Amino acid sequence: MNVIDNTEMRHFEVVEGDRLATIEYQIQEKKYFLTRVEFPPKFEESGKGEEMLKLTLDMIEETGMRVVPMTKFVKQYFKNHRERKHMLPVGIHL
Template sequence: MRVIDNKEENRFETDIDGHKAVIAYSVQPGILSLNHTEVPDALSGQGVASEMTEKVLLQIELRGLKVVPVCPFIKKYIDKHPEWKSIIAEKSNKKKPSQE
Protein backbone atom coordinates (compact mmCIF):
# COMPACT_ATOMS: atom_id res chain seq x y z
CA MET A 1 0.00 0.00 0.00
CA ARG A 2 1.32 3.40 -1.00
CA VAL A 3 0.13 6.29 1.18
CA ILE A 4 0.73 9.84 -0.02
CA ASP A 5 0.45 13.09 1.91
CA ASN A 6 -1.87 15.40 -0.04
CA LYS A 7 -0.80 18.60 1.72
CA GLU A 8 -3.14 20.76 -0.38
CA GLU A 9 -6.15 18.89 1.05
CA ASN A 10 -4.63 18.12 4.48
CA ARG A 11 -5.09 14.40 4.16
CA PHE A 12 -3.19 11.19 3.64
CA GLU A 13 -4.54 9.12 0.75
CA THR A 14 -4.25 5.67 -0.74
CA ASP A 15 -5.90 4.37 -3.87
CA ILE A 16 -6.86 0.70 -4.04
CA ASP A 17 -8.65 -0.66 -7.10
CA GLY A 18 -9.94 2.83 -7.94
CA HIS A 19 -11.24 3.48 -4.40
CA LYS A 20 -9.67 6.21 -2.31
CA ALA A 21 -9.22 5.87 1.47
CA VAL A 22 -8.21 8.96 3.44
CA ILE A 23 -7.03 10.14 6.84
CA ALA A 24 -7.78 13.84 7.23
CA TYR A 25 -5.55 15.97 9.44
CA SER A 26 -4.96 19.48 10.67
CA VAL A 27 -1.56 21.05 11.21
CA GLN A 28 -0.09 22.79 14.23
CA PRO A 29 3.60 23.59 14.70
CA GLY A 30 5.32 20.21 15.06
CA ILE A 31 2.00 18.35 15.39
CA LEU A 32 -0.52 16.66 13.11
CA SER A 33 -4.01 16.10 14.49
CA LEU A 34 -5.48 13.03 12.81
CA ASN A 35 -9.16 13.98 12.67
CA HIS A 36 -11.01 11.48 10.50
CA THR A 37 -10.45 8.14 8.77
CA GLU A 38 -12.60 7.21 5.81
CA VAL A 39 -12.53 3.92 3.91
CA PRO A 40 -15.03 3.28 1.09
CA ASP A 41 -17.54 0.46 1.64
CA ALA A 42 -15.92 -1.48 -1.23
CA LEU A 43 -12.72 -1.76 0.86
CA SER A 44 -14.40 -2.36 4.22
CA GLY A 45 -13.21 -5.30 6.31
CA GLN A 46 -9.90 -5.69 4.46
CA GLY A 47 -7.66 -4.03 7.05
CA VAL A 48 -7.16 -0.95 4.89
CA ALA A 49 -7.69 1.55 7.73
CA SER A 50 -5.26 -0.29 10.02
CA GLU A 51 -2.53 -0.60 7.40
CA MET A 52 -2.99 3.00 6.36
CA THR A 53 -2.86 4.20 9.98
CA GLU A 54 0.41 2.30 10.52
CA LYS A 55 1.97 3.92 7.46
CA VAL A 56 0.74 7.40 8.41
CA LEU A 57 2.11 7.09 11.95
CA LEU A 58 5.44 5.96 10.53
CA GLN A 59 5.57 9.00 8.22
CA ILE A 60 4.78 11.29 11.15
CA GLU A 61 7.50 9.67 13.28
CA LEU A 62 10.09 9.88 10.48
CA ARG A 63 9.36 13.61 10.09
CA GLY A 64 10.01 14.12 13.80
CA LEU A 65 6.45 15.28 14.41
CA LYS A 66 3.96 14.46 17.15
CA VAL A 67 0.37 13.30 16.69
CA VAL A 68 -2.96 14.11 18.29
CA PRO A 69 -5.33 11.17 17.64
CA VAL A 70 -8.73 12.88 17.37
CA CYS A 71 -10.28 10.14 15.21
CA PRO A 72 -11.77 7.35 17.38
CA PHE A 73 -10.39 4.66 15.05
CA ILE A 74 -6.86 6.02 15.34
CA LYS A 75 -7.19 6.34 19.13
CA LYS A 76 -8.17 2.65 19.31
CA TYR A 77 -5.36 1.69 16.94
CA ILE A 78 -2.76 3.41 19.14
CA ASP A 79 -4.27 1.77 22.25
CA LYS A 80 -3.81 -1.64 20.58
CA HIS A 81 -0.29 -0.73 19.38
CA PRO A 82 1.32 1.05 22.36
CA GLU A 83 4.63 1.42 20.51
CA TRP A 84 3.05 4.53 18.92
CA LYS A 85 2.31 6.24 22.25
CA SER A 86 5.80 7.79 22.12
CA ILE A 87 4.72 10.13 19.30
CA ILE A 88 1.52 11.36 20.94
CA ALA A 89 1.70 15.09 21.64
CA GLU A 90 1.54 16.04 25.28
CA LYS A 91 -1.55 17.95 26.30
CA SER A 92 -0.95 21.68 26.47
CA ASN A 93 -2.67 24.11 28.82
CA LYS A 94 -2.86 21.70 31.73
CA LYS A 95 -3.84 24.53 34.05
CA LYS A 96 -7.39 24.64 35.24
CA PRO A 97 -9.16 28.00 34.74
CA SER A 98 -9.41 28.43 38.53
CA GLN A 99 -5.60 28.41 38.76
CA GLU A 100 -5.17 31.51 36.60
Protein backbone atom coordinates in the same frame (compact mmCIF):
# COMPACT_ATOMS: atom_id res chain seq x y z
CA MET B 1 0.22 -0.23 -0.18
CA ASN B 2 1.28 3.21 -1.36
CA VAL B 3 0.31 6.04 1.01
CA ILE B 4 0.64 9.55 -0.42
CA ASP B 5 0.69 12.75 1.61
CA ASN B 6 -1.57 15.04 -0.41
CA THR B 7 -0.55 18.31 1.25
CA GLU B 8 -2.86 20.40 -0.92
CA MET B 9 -5.92 18.47 0.29
CA ARG B 10 -4.39 17.96 3.77
CA HIS B 11 -4.85 14.24 3.84
CA PHE B 12 -2.97 11.00 3.43
CA GLU B 13 -4.48 8.88 0.68
CA VAL B 14 -4.48 5.44 -0.84
CA VAL B 15 -6.13 4.68 -4.16
CA GLU B 16 -8.12 1.44 -3.91
CA GLY B 17 -9.43 0.53 -7.35
CA ASP B 18 -11.58 3.49 -8.32
CA ARG B 19 -12.04 4.57 -4.70
CA LEU B 20 -9.98 6.75 -2.39
CA ALA B 21 -9.14 6.05 1.25
CA THR B 22 -8.18 9.15 3.23
CA ILE B 23 -6.90 10.18 6.64
CA GLU B 24 -7.43 13.92 6.99
CA TYR B 25 -5.16 16.09 9.09
CA GLN B 26 -4.37 19.57 10.26
CA ILE B 27 -0.94 20.67 11.41
CA GLN B 28 -0.67 22.99 14.40
CA GLU B 29 2.24 23.63 16.75
CA LYS B 30 4.38 20.80 15.34
CA LYS B 31 1.55 18.29 15.73
CA TYR B 32 -0.54 16.34 13.24
CA PHE B 33 -4.18 16.38 14.31
CA LEU B 34 -5.70 13.34 12.57
CA THR B 35 -9.24 14.65 12.24
CA ARG B 36 -11.12 12.23 10.00
CA VAL B 37 -10.80 8.85 8.31
CA GLU B 38 -12.78 7.86 5.25
CA PHE B 39 -12.39 4.38 3.84
CA PRO B 40 -14.08 2.60 0.92
CA PRO B 41 -16.47 -0.25 1.80
CA LYS B 42 -14.68 -3.27 3.32
CA PHE B 43 -11.35 -1.40 3.43
CA GLU B 44 -11.31 -1.27 7.22
CA GLU B 45 -12.72 -4.78 7.72
CA SER B 46 -9.98 -6.28 5.54
CA GLY B 47 -7.28 -4.72 7.72
CA LYS B 48 -6.26 -2.20 5.09
CA GLY B 49 -7.38 0.72 7.25
CA GLU B 50 -4.99 -0.30 10.01
CA GLU B 51 -2.20 -0.90 7.50
CA MET B 52 -2.77 2.55 5.99
CA LEU B 53 -2.69 4.17 9.42
CA LYS B 54 0.52 2.32 10.32
CA LEU B 55 2.21 3.57 7.15
CA THR B 56 0.85 7.07 7.74
CA LEU B 57 2.27 7.09 11.26
CA ASP B 58 5.62 5.89 9.89
CA MET B 59 5.64 8.91 7.56
CA ILE B 60 4.74 11.30 10.38
CA GLU B 61 7.35 9.78 12.68
CA GLU B 62 10.06 10.60 10.13
CA THR B 63 9.17 14.30 10.51
CA GLY B 64 9.69 14.18 14.28
CA MET B 65 6.21 15.61 14.82
CA ARG B 66 3.64 14.32 17.32
CA VAL B 67 0.15 12.97 16.60
CA VAL B 68 -3.12 14.03 18.20
CA PRO B 69 -5.76 11.36 17.49
CA MET B 70 -9.16 12.94 16.94
CA THR B 71 -11.15 9.95 15.68
CA LYS B 72 -12.28 6.73 17.33
CA PHE B 73 -10.37 4.66 14.76
CA VAL B 74 -7.05 6.42 15.38
CA LYS B 75 -7.53 6.44 19.17
CA GLN B 76 -8.21 2.70 19.12
CA TYR B 77 -5.08 2.09 17.06
CA PHE B 78 -2.96 3.86 19.69
CA LYS B 79 -4.65 1.85 22.45
CA ASN B 80 -3.85 -1.39 20.62
CA HIS B 81 -0.30 -0.38 19.68
CA ARG B 82 1.36 0.94 22.83
CA GLU B 83 4.72 0.95 21.02
CA ARG B 84 3.46 4.11 19.26
CA LYS B 85 2.78 5.93 22.54
CA HIS B 86 5.93 8.03 22.10
CA MET B 87 4.24 9.77 19.16
CA LEU B 88 1.56 11.29 21.38
CA PRO B 89 2.11 14.77 22.81
CA VAL B 90 2.77 15.10 26.54
CA GLY B 91 -0.51 15.07 28.45
CA ILE B 92 -2.49 12.87 26.05
CA HIS B 93 -3.37 9.53 27.60
CA LEU B 94 -5.51 6.93 25.86
